[in-house]
Amino acid sequence: METIRWNIKNDETDNNRAIDEAAELIKQGQAVAFPTETVYGLGADATNEAAVAKIFKAKGRPQDNPLIAHVATVDQLKRLVDNLPDYTEKLFKAFSPGPLTYVLPSNGMCAKNVTADLSTIGVRIPDHPVALALLQKADVPVAAPSANLSGKPSPTIADHVWDDLHGKISGLLDGGPTGVGLESTVIDCTQDIPIILRPGGITKEQLEEVVGPVMIDPGLANAKEKPKSPGMKYKHYSPEVPLWIVEGAPATIQKVVDRERKKGNRVGVLANNYTAKHIKAEEKIVLGENIHEIATHLYDALRKFKQGDVDLIICEVFPEVGIGQAVMNRLRKAATEYIDE
Ligand code: AMP
Ligand code: MG
Numbered sequence: 001m002e003t004i005r006w007n008i009k010n011d012e013t014d015n016n017r018a019i020d021e022a023a024e025l026i027k028q029g030q031a032v033a034f035p036t037e038t039v040y041g042l043g044a045d046a047t048n049e050a051a052v053a054k055i056f057k058a059k060g061r062p063q064d065n066p067l068i069a070h071v072a073t074v075d076q077l078k079r080l081v082d083n084l085p086d087y088t089e090k091l092f093k094a095f096s097p098g099p100l101t102y103v104l105p106s107n108g109m110c111a112k113n114v115t116a117d118l119s120t121i122g123v124r125i126p127d128h129p130v131a132l133a134l135l136q137k138a139d140v141p142v143a144a145p146s147a148n149l150s151g152k153p154s155p156t157i158a159d160h161v162w163d164d165l166h167g168k169i170s171g172l173l174d175g176g177p178t179g180v181g182l183e184s185t186v187i188d189c190t191q192d193i194p195i196i197l198r199p200g201g202i203t204k205e206q207l208e209e210v211v212g213p214v215m216i217d218p219g220l221a222n223a224k225e226k227p228k229s230p231g232m233k234y235k236h237y238s239p240e241v242p243l244w245i246v247e248g249a250p251a252t253i254q255k256v257v258d259r260e261r262k263k264g265n266r267v268g269v270l271a272n273n274y275t276a277k278h279i280k281a282e283e284k285i286v287l288g289e290n291i292h293e294i295a296t297h298l299y300d301a302l303r304k305f306k307q308g309d310v311d312l313i314i315c316e317v318f319p320e321v322g323i324g325q326a327v328m329n330r331l332r333k334a335a336t337e338y339i340d341e
Pocket of ligand 1: 066067118120146186198230232
């Protein structure tokens with residue numbers, strides 16, 4: 001299959017030929033990748049089971065991992081769900097469009113492979129001009145997981161999507177780099193108190209400011225509990241070579257790096273500006289100064305370390321405050337070892 005690639009500027013989405021063509025392909029039941037403010041998504045008509053099946057096939061995604069349905073407005077969102085608790089209105093006002101996915105009782109409007117046969121559906125309004133223009137034009141709910149091969153880091157630039165999926169999907173809207181760099185926060189809104197199923201772009205602190213106490217799915221912190229979000233049980237975000245997380249100051253990290261180099265291993269280091277300055281290794285990728293920059297650059301960095309260049313990646317631990325919770329959640333899932341000496 002030939003993959004059409006369109007370049008599009010974020011401020012030129014009105015009457016845009018690329019948006020029209022991409023929306024037409026979605027209406028015809030094809031799968032098309034597009035930028036959102038979190039990561040690139042691979043979209044298909046959520047009401048068309050055969051179209052949705054193309055997403056699972058292209059990504060190699062396990063069938064029991066449900067997809068998020070994307071819509072352009074709160075009215076369209078309400079057409080897919082039943083029984084909204086009162087607090088959802090406050091959340092919509094504060095965070096939609098934005099990187100927050102609501103899990104709500106499904107009313108059956110979407111195809112059953114979108115929800116992996118669950119009674120609930122994840123819905124989100126992305127905050128990106130290209131995504132919103134595409135959703136408006138396609139005029140159907142669009143099921144869209146991240147546009148990467150299953151198991152690999154999510155795509156934050158169009159080239160990541162191209163590397164993973166060209167020849168397997170009908171189109172790719174290249175709108176440049178995404179913003180947040182990590183996926184949306186998934187929040188279960190079927191209970192009296194909302195529960196975070198996956199940490200992401202909106203933090204627990206931000207949610208609590210709007211709706212009061214919010215819980216965190218025990219399955220996220222405790223490996224013995226089954227996570228409520230099916231996707232959280234899978235290994236994810238894996239780079240080409242093993243990733244170790246090493247807790248401690250730069251001197252501690254350097255000790256582990258040196259030990260591995262003595263064994264003949266070439267080591268790549270992932271760190272913030274400060275730590276990177278204090279460490280010697282074959283290759284270093286500096287993620288940035290603050291936790292927002294680190295989130296934005298993480299997936300690109302994980303993809304940049306190639307087999308053949310390094311044998312092992314060592315990453316430091318970042319404080320689990322704000323979006324740092326999502327950063328550490330993704331790193332733990334990507335890592336093969338956690339070292340705390
Ligand atoms: P992705 O779009 O690849 O970032 O993954 C979407 C995430 O949302 C996965 O972790 C899914 O398991 C989760 N998700 C989607 N729909 C539901 C649902 N109805 N209930 C619980 N988790 C969901
Ligand atoms: Mg994903």
